[in-house]
Each structure stands twice: as structure tokens, then as C-alpha cells.
Amino acid sequence: xxxxxxxxxxxxxxxxxxxxxxxxxxxxxxxxxxxxxxxxxxxxxxxxxxxxxxxxxxxxxxxxxxxxxxxxxxxxxxxxxxxxxxxxxxxxxxxxxxxxxxxxxxxxxxxxxxxxxxxxxxxxxxxxxxxxxxxxxxxxxxxxxxxxxxxxxxxxxxxxxxxxxxxxxxxxxxxxxxxxxxxxxxxxxxxxxxxxxxxxxxxxxxxxxxxxxxxxxxxxxxxxxxxxxxxxxxxxxxxxxxxxxxxxxxxxxxxxxxxxxxxxxxxxxxxxxxxxxxxxxxxxxxxxxxxxxxxxxxxxxxxxxxxxxxxxxxxxxxxxxxxxxxxxxxxxxxxxxxxxxxxxxxxxxxxxxxxxxxxxxxxxxxxxxxxxxxxxxxxxxxxxxxxxxxxxxxxxxxxxxxxxxxxxxxxxxxxxxxxxxxxxxxxxxxxxxxxxxxxxxxxxxxxxxxxxxxxx
Numbered sequence: 001x002x003x004x005x006x007x008x009x010x011x012x013x014x015x016x017x018x019x020x021x022x023x024x025x026x027x028x029x030x031x032x033x034x035x036x037x038x039x040x041x042x043x044x045x046x047x048x049x050x051x052x053x054x055x056x057x058x059x060x061x062x063x064x065x066x067x068x069x070x071x072x073x074x075x076x077x078x079x080x081x082x083x084x085x086x087x088x089x090x091x092x093x094x095x096x097x098x099x100x101x102x103x104x105x106x107x108x109x110x111x112x113x114x115x116x117x118x119x120x121x122x123x124x125x126x127x128x129x130x131x132x133x134x135x136x137x138x139x140x141x142x143x144x145x146x147x148x149x150x151x152x153x154x155x156x157x158x159x160x161x162x163x164x165x166x167x168x169x170x171x172x173x174x175x176x177x178x179x180x181x182x183x184x185x186x187x188x189x190x191x192x193x194x195x196x197x198x199x200x201x202x203x204x205x206x207x208x209x210x211x212x213x214x215x216x217x218x219x220x221x222x223x224x225x226x227x228x229x230x231x232x233x234x235x236x237x238x239x240x241x242x243x244x245x246x247x248x249x250x251x252x253x254x255x256x257x258x259x260x261x262x263x264x265x266x267x268x269x270x271x272x273x274x275x276x277x278x279x280x281x282x283x284x285x286x287x288x289x290x291x292x293x294x295x296x297x298x299x300x301x302x303x304x305x306x307x308x309x310x311x312x313x314x315x316x317x318x319x320x321x322x323x324x325x326x327x328x329x330x331x332x333x334x335x336x337x338x339x340x341x342x343x344x345x346x347x348x349x350x351x352x353x354x355x356x357x358x359x360x361x362x363x364x365x366x367x368x369x370x371x372x373x374x375x376x377x378x379x380x381x382x383x384x385x386x387x388x389x390x391x392x393x394x395x396x397x398x399x400x401x402x403x404x405x406x407x408x409x410x411x412x413x414x415x416x417x418x419x420x421x422x423x424x425x426x427x428x429x430x431x432x433x434x435x436x437x438x439x440x441x442x443x444x445x446x447x448x449x450x451x452x453x454x455x456x
Contacts, residue, residue, distance in 0.1 A: 001067030002033045006050070006059065008077060009038040013227055013256055015195070015283050016072050016109055017042075019163075023070075026166035035066075039077055051081030056094030063101035068134075070105040071095075075112045085119045092125035099132030106136045107161070108147060110280050116150055126151045130158075139163040139281035140302025163306060164286030170259040171267060178268035187249075188218040188328045191269035193262065194284050195227040196237045196254070201275035201298065206243045206250050208275070208321035215249030218328050220273075223265055225256040267291045271327050275320060276300055285311075296323050 005027075007020040020036070027034050037059075038044035039051065049055050056078075063069060071078075078095075082088050098104050106129075116123045130136050130153050137159045138144050148155040173181065179189075190209065192202045202222050209220040222240060226233045237254060244250040257265065266272060272288045274297040281302045288295045288311075295311035297303045298320075304313055314320045 002035055002065075003027070003068045003070060004035050004037055004062075004066040005070045005072065006037045006048075006077075007044075007070075007072035008040065008074075009036055009042040009044040012038070012040055012042050013195070013225070016074055016077075018259065019109070019283055020072050022166045022168070025168075049081075050077055051079060053082075053087050053090045053094070055081070056091045056098075060094050060097050060101065063098045066102055068103040068105065069098060070107060073106050073108045074110050079112075079115075085115065085122055088115060089119070089122050089125045092122065092129045095129040096125070096132040099129065099134070104133040104135075106130070106133045108136060108138050108143070111147060111150065113150060123151055127153050135159060137161040138302075140305035142302040142305060143280050162286075163281045163283060164290055167283075167286055167290050169263055169290060171261075171263040173264055173267065175267050178264045182265065182268050184219070184268055188214075188270045189268065190218060190220040190324060190327075191223065191265055191272050192220070192275070193223045193257075193265055193272070196222075196224045196240060197227070197233060198236045199276065199278045201277045202240055203243055204275035204277075204298075204317055204320060205273045206240070206247050208317055208324055209250055210247040211317075212321040212325040212328075214324060214328055215247070218249060218324075220244075220247075220250045221265070221269075222250070222252045223255075223257060225254060263287060263291060266293050269293055271296055271324075273320075273324070274298060274303065276303070279303065281306060294327075296320065296327070 005020060005024060008014045008017040010017055010021050024034055024036065035046065036044035037046040037048055039047070039049060039055070041047055048058055050059070059069075078091055079088050082091065095104070095106070116126060130147075130151060136147075136157060138147060139161060140163075141160060144155055144158045144160055147153075148158055171178070179185075190205065192200070192205050194200060196202065202224075205220060205222070209215075209218070214220075222244065226237050241252050241254065244252040266284075266288050270293075272284065272293050272295045274282055274285055274295060276282070276298045277300070279298075279301040282297070285295055285297060285303060285306045289306070289308045292310075295307060297307055297311060297313055299313040299315050307313065312323055314323055
């Protein structure tokens, strides 16, 4: 019989969709007959609107047709259309029913903590769904333990499937060819790549790169696009754009890249930076491992279980800046690099993550001193200005929400209402943006005046 894989699917721009394509390729290579069902129009065999009770009910009605159902589980796909906790409980109940009708595999890429912690009924429903599945898998040990503790099941009921077990390279280029085709020179290249979202923390990489004063010997490239047309995501992308403009050596290429170009960027980079604020596991890290590119990764989620021997973890922004400086040192023979090597550990071998605040402050001070030495003191002024104005810059300009809705016809109504009251709202929008601009200019001028008085 046939296996059904339920997942976002290509050409939909989504990390899970990319993962599913690779798993499908591997299953087909093993001779497994697989059909794909996607919640959105795509290259899948079937399309079914999921995210709520109606969707999970329709999936359960089809369950007996298949020998096995693999669900690439994500909260957005499973609960995106739910309007309250009762509907979420019913979706979990639908998964339990599917597990009784056929073999069920839940490949859990991410799960929401809040609803399960707040709602005892949903926690119990989730536990029943997990117990009803033949296989529940995550990508790392920390994810397994986290999920088991969250829903109250034994860790032994959850298996671990390596995130990159089915990954294959999408490019045949050599590193030199990739660098040449991308127009990269001899400088050390740091890379942040993927969809632009605040939890990815790409701004942390820009801040660390600037704080370490690496613009003369290195480049930081952020390559990615906004996955969906959401005002918050667009605002964050605009903030990143401005931040890169203010940071020498930092570049933001705001576009979606193909799988081949994605791998070509990773291959060309000297260091991939994953400054995530929150994540379960990372497909980017697995692709970097596959292509042999070292990684600097935030010590969050299961990233510590994914990194290779050539990669390193960091616990805070100061460590990130220091590690970036170390990477440039290694590429420029340390002495001639113009960047001082900074040791992350004390003589007892204990790292910053263990509470050595004095060491952290010492390293921060040395980074600032070295940056000031390289630029004759001007860098420290710009950093001081950045520290003051960054919160204002991050607020960004006000953008009216897009008139969109998942409910049929509501988007059109919102659009009509927006036009009807536009003459009144637009004036307020302009006024708020003028206030933000005036505040930024005033604070910048005050900082510049203070710098001139302190260091004429």
C-alpha cells in the first residue's frame, strides 16, 4: 500500500517544505510508494486545508486508504485555523483517531509550549495523540526530553531522527567557484542565511560584527527573505536593512534563494553564524555540516547536539563578538590581522555560561579598546551613538497592517474599510513617522555633541 506524507511542500517557501522534499527523495530511493498531501497549492499530489477541526476530520476520513501516514508536524500547519483551546483539543483528538485507523508517524519539528502549559485538557489530548502514534520523532535529545516533559510521556516513546540524515548537496560547485560566482573576495566571509524572522537573531550577528570592528578584514552577509507578508516580519527586515547600512562590512541581500544557491552561499562562506534566540533544531546547521563549513551557533534548543567538531557555541552577544574576532584571527595569522585573540575560558576551563561576569566584562572592554585602536578612536564614538539610537531605529517607521484574513471575504472588507477611513488614518501615520524621525535626529545630534566635548 501507499504511504501518505502530510506536509508543506515545494514550491512553498518553508523550511519544513524543503525538509519534506529531501525525505521524500530518500523514501522514493528506498522503493517506498509515497503520496504527498499539502495544506496549500503546491507540487503535492493532494491538497487539504488543515489547521483546524474540519481539516483533521477530513484527513482522518482518508486514513484507511494508506498503509502509513507521516505528518511533518508544526503548530502552524496543525492549529493555524483554530479559534480557541477547544478546537486545539479536538485537533489532537483527531490525531489520536488517525493513529487508531492506520500507522501514524509524527515528525515533530516544533511545538508550542504556552497552550500545553495553560490548558490541562490540551496537554492530556496531546499525550494521548503521542501514545497513539506508532512513531514520534524529533531531531535531538534536548527536543525529546523537552517534548516528553511538556506533555507528560516517557522519553522512550519518542525517537531521534537526525535532522540531516536525508540531506544531499544541492550544488556541485567547488568553494572557489562558489566564491567567484558570488563575487566574494579574500576577506573572511560570515553568513547568516534563511528566512528573516526576529527569533533568528540576525541583528545579533550584525551587532557582534560591528562591536568587534571586523569591517576591514571581513564581511558579513545576511541572505534571506520574509517568508510571509506579515507587518512584523516586514518591519524586522527593514530594521535589519538599516542596521547593515550603519555597520561597515555588513550586507543584507533581501531575496529568496533556490536550494542550489542556498548551498552555494554556505559552501562559499568561511563561517556560518546562527544567532538564534529560539529554535528546536536547524536545517541550516545540518547543511553547513554537510558542506563542511564551520558554524558559530547560539546555545539554544538542540543546536548543541547538531554542531560538528569544527563549530562552536556561544551563550551571549559578547561571546559571539569574541568568536567572530577569533575566526578572523585564524584566517589572518593572528599577529597581522589587526584583531586581538580573545580567550573565552579562564584558567580553570570554565566558560562564560557558568557565570564569570568579570571575564565577560573584561572581554567586552578589550573588544572596544581594540576597535578604538584600529580606527583612532572613531569606532568607539560610532558604537556609543549606536547604543543610544539603536532602540529608536528598531522601532522603525509605522506601517499600516495589510488587509488580509484567512476567512473568505474578510480581507476585501478590511481593504474597503481601510480606504474609507484612509483620509483620517494616513495623517496620523505621517505624524507618528515624523516624530520617530525627529527623535532619531535629535538623539543622534546630542550624542555627536557629547562625543565632541569628551574627545575633541
